[in-house]
Amino acid sequence: xxxxxxxxxxxxxxxxxxxxxxxxxxxxxxxxxxxxxxxxxxxxxxxxxxxxxxxxxxxxxxxxxxxxxxxxxxxxxxxxxxxxxxxxxxxxxxxxxxxxxxxxxxxxxxxxxxxxxxxxxxxxxxxxxxxxxxxxxxxxxxxxxxxxxxxxxxxxxxxxxxxxxxxxxxxxxxxxxxxxxxxxxxxxxxxxxxxxxxxxxxxxxxxxxxxxxxxxxxxxxxxxxxxxxxxxxxxxxxxxxxxxxxxxxxxxxxxxxxxxxxxxxxxxxxxxxxxxxxxxxxxxxxxxxxxxxxxxxxxxxxxxxxxxxxxxxxxxxxxxxxxxxxxxx
Amino acid sequence: xxxxxxxxxxxxxxxxxxxxxxxxxxxxxxxxxxxxxxxxxxxxxxxxxxxxxxxxxxxxxxxxxxxxxxxxxxxxxxxxxxxxxxxxxxxxxxxxxxxxxxxxxxxxxxxxxxxxxxxxxxxxxxxxxxxxxxxxxxxxxxxxxxxxxxxxxxxxxxxxxxxxxxxxxxxxxxxxxxxxxxxxxxxxxxxxxxxxxxxxxxxxxxxxxxxxxxxxxxxxxxxxxxxxxxxxxxxxxxxxxxxxxxxxxxxxxxxxxxxxxxxxxxxxxxxxxxxxxxxxxxxxxxxxxxxxxxxxxxxxxxxxxxxxxxxxxxxxxxxxxxxxxxxxxxxxxxxxxxxxxxxxxxxxxxxxxxxxxxxxxxxxxxxxxxxxxxxxxxxxxxxxxxxxxxxxx
Numbered sequence: 001x002x003x004x005x006x007x008x009x010x011x012x013x014x015x016x017x018x019x020x021x022x023x024x025x026x027x028x029x030x031x032x033x034x035x036x037x038x039x040x041x042x043x044x045x046x047x048x049x050x051x052x053x054x055x056x057x058x059x060x061x062x063x064x065x066x067x068x069x070x071x072x073x074x075x076x077x078x079x080x081x082x083x084x085x086x087x088x089x090x091x092x093x094x095x096x097x098x099x100x101x102x103x104x105x106x107x108x109x110x111x112x113x114x115x116x117x118x119x120x121x122x123x124x125x126x127x128x129x130x131x132x133x134x135x136x137x138x139x140x141x142x143x144x145x146x147x148x149x150x151x152x153x154x155x156x157x158x159x160x161x162x163x164x165x166x167x168x169x170x171x172x173x174x175x176x177x178x179x180x181x182x183x184x185x186x187x188x189x190x191x192x193x194x195x196x197x198x199x200x201x202x203x204x205x206x207x208x209x210x211x212x213x214x215x216x217x218x219x220x221x222x223x224x225x226x227x228x229x230x231x232x233x234x235x236x237x238x239x240x241x242x243x244x245x246x247x248x249x250x251x252x253x254x255x256x257x258x259x260x261x262x263x264x265x266x267x268x269x270x271x272x273x274x275x276x277x278x279x280x281x282x283x284x285x286x287x288x289x290x291x292x293x294x295x296x297x298x299x300x301x302x303x304x305x306x307x308x309x310x311x312x313x314x315x316x317x318x319x320x321x322x323x324x325x326x327x328x329x
Numbered sequence: 330x331x332x333x334x335x336x337x338x339x340x341x342x343x344x345x346x347x348x349x350x351x352x353x354x355x356x357x358x359x360x361x362x363x364x365x366x367x368x369x370x371x372x373x374x375x376x377x378x379x380x381x382x383x384x385x386x387x388x389x390x391x392x393x394x395x396x397x398x399x400x401x402x403x404x405x406x407x408x409x410x411x412x413x414x415x416x417x418x419x420x421x422x423x424x425x426x427x428x429x430x431x432x433x434x435x436x437x438x439x440x441x442x443x444x445x446x447x448x449x450x451x452x453x454x455x456x457x458x459x460x461x462x463x464x465x466x467x468x469x470x471x472x473x474x475x476x477x478x479x480x481x482x483x484x485x486x487x488x489x490x491x492x493x494x495x496x497x498x499x500x501x502x503x504x505x506x507x508x509x510x511x512x513x514x515x516x517x518x519x520x521x522x523x524x525x526x527x528x529x530x531x532x533x534x535x536x537x538x539x540x541x542x543x544x545x546x547x548x549x550x551x552x553x554x555x556x557x558x559x560x561x562x563x564x565x566x567x568x569x570x571x572x573x574x575x576x577x578x579x580x581x582x583x584x585x586x587x588x589x590x591x592x593x594x595x596x597x598x599x600x601x602x603x604x605x606x607x608x609x610x611x612x613x614x615x616x617x618x619x620x621x622x623x624x625x626x627x628x629x630x631x632x633x634x635x636x637x638x639x640x641x642x643x644x645x646x647x648x649x650x651x652x653x654x655x656x657x658x659x660x661x662x663x664x665x666x667x668x669x670x671x672x673x674x675x676x677x678x679x680x681x682x683x684x685x686x687x688x689x690x691x692x693x694x695x696x697x698x699x700x701x702x703x704x705x706x707x708x709x710x711x712x713x714x715x716x717x718x719x720x721x722x
Binding site for chain 2: 065067070087088090091093094096098100101102103104105106108109113117118120122123149165262286
């Protein structure tokens with residue numbers, strides 16, 4: 001079930017608007033008995049980056065496949081700039097740029113040849129195409145290696161080219177499916193900067209990830225998805241409010257852990273305390289202020305502490321609270 | 330088809346061909362490996378199957394004026410089976426000539442040979458054979474033996490005539506007539522015989538047909554590899570009809586198949602001194618067999634779940650169809666199995682090449698062409714029916 005956020009707490013872009021680039025309404029996709037996507041609806045406005053955050057197998061790629069027109073939806077509708085999307089809807093695909101999760105490039109071709117090939121299929125020609133290829137090569141930082149076969153590229157370079165191909169025809173809607181999987185931190189940062197720049201240019205971006213940090217950094221609005229359903233949707237701040245803005249303190253150690261848990265539960269800032277053999281996990285209000293009293297109570301009760309860890313609420317904790325499991329499960 | 334579609338089709342086809350040439354796999358599997366196999370098989374089997382008889386020197390001693398002796402020697406040495414340099418020599422020198430190597434063999438027809446045959450008496454013809462020209466000598470001996478058998482029939486006729494009380498002069502005439510008469514049966518070279526490829530031509534045609542089934546996989550089965558590497562999803566997100574991707578792969582397969590098969594037939598023909606006859610007719614056969622091969626690949630692409638599965642299936646089918654067509658050695662079968670093997674497009678291709686090799690033109694290759702095109706149509710139709718587990722065609 002989707003957690004409904006009050007309309008007045010949502011960004012203006014979340015409201016239905018005739019200017020919306022992408023409108024997805026009550027989308028359903030089944031594979032035999034499995035319902036991979038179950039009643040998903042969302043909209044993306046121009047210049048907005050919309051994130052689908054969920055673990056592997058949550059249904060993100062299936063949604064993207066339908067939005068990109070690769071597979072049909074069993075139920076529901078998708079429109080881009082008001083035009084219906086589907087495998088046989090050719091014209092609307094000119095407005096969509098897809099960056100698949102796999103490195104969808106040809107290893108025997110050079111970076112320039114890959115771009116030129118997909119540019120031609122997108123309908124670019126002659127000087128237009130050559131000029132745009134140069135622009136994209138510059139944008140993704142591969143001008144110097146443009147003539148090299150991509151099989152000689154590093155993983156990060158291939159990822160950048162993968163994104164560059166999606167951008168080549170200046171799509172109105174760019175779909176990025178886990179574009180940073182398997183990328184080193186430096187290349188990841190470069191990719192994230194590129195995506196940030198795109199939304200500034202007015203491109204609507206649909207971004208899937210199971211990395212909470214990426215969703216927090218890039219996305220104006222985020223849908224938390226699990227088992228094919230949206231569990232919640234909103235801005236980062238809106239989603240975090242769903243947790244009650246409670247912090248988490250983790251105490252590790254030995255000794256009288258159960259007694260320590262009982263003592264800590266009595267403290268006014270503590271909402272919840274769960275103990276196992278070596279750890280106490282506490283849900284507390286204003287952890288930085290409460291931590292001193294908590295540590296004192298634990299020690300007094302006979303627990304020998306080896307580590308204290310404070311976590312502020314984030315999308316990970318939202319996901320945990322909504323689904324009962326971690327993002328990387 | 331719209332102009333834009335044509336442009337996109339050609340863009341995909343040209344790019345795919347460029348990649349196949351660059352990764353060299355198609356050059357290795359479609360050209361180098363089959364040519365190497367042709368060479369090896371030709372060395373192994375070619376010599377054993379295509380025997381060329383050399384000219385042989387034969388020394389002959391026979392009595393002057395003996396018509397039957399002359400007929401015997403003429404029949405043995407003037408046959409088309411083997412070419413002979415005949416030398417006349419005295420009987421007592423024959424063995425020496427053979428031992429010295431001056432001649433490969435010697436034949437001594439004894440004095441009174443003709444009279445003995447017509448009288449129904451025993452006559453012994455000596456043959457001396459040396460180390461040279463063993464095979465050619467064996468052929469001469471075989472021919473000589475067959476003539477002697479016919480002369481023996483004359484002797485039997487003479488004895489039978491004697492027992493019936495015929496006069497002596499009639500007995501001699503009867504014996505001579507029976508001994509020297511031509512054969513009662515004649516052997517005419519039939520259609521099947523003239524349409525048979527030589528062993529070298531069979532190897533060239535067979536390897537070209539067999540490896541065609543590997544070559545055409547580089548296009549169509551590439552759909553599965555593209556799906557695995559993600560480029561298929563990207564292609565399907567492009568503004569073009571989804572069927573265009575499949576058409577481009579089919580076109581790549583077809584072009585590669587036609588080029589590789591043509592090169593193999595031409596180069597193989599040059600290397601092993603084989604001619605397949607009328608180029609237009611051979612071209613028609615190539616176009617048809619490639620169509621059959623490409624259609625077969627579409628079934629594999631539908632049924633196989635992964636590129637690896639497709640490669641294994643392709644290899645099995647190629648070997649089964651290639652071997653049953655006789656790509657490595659002749660295979661015969663009767664009954665239903667034989668009829669089934671006749672429907673094999675590679676076998677039809679080789680049979681078609683046999684017809685062109687025997688002098689046939691486009692008008693003579695209707696049956697193999699129909700078999701190949703029928704196979705292509707059936708497999709293309711089947712590829713639309715079988716469950717699509719692989720390339721999402």
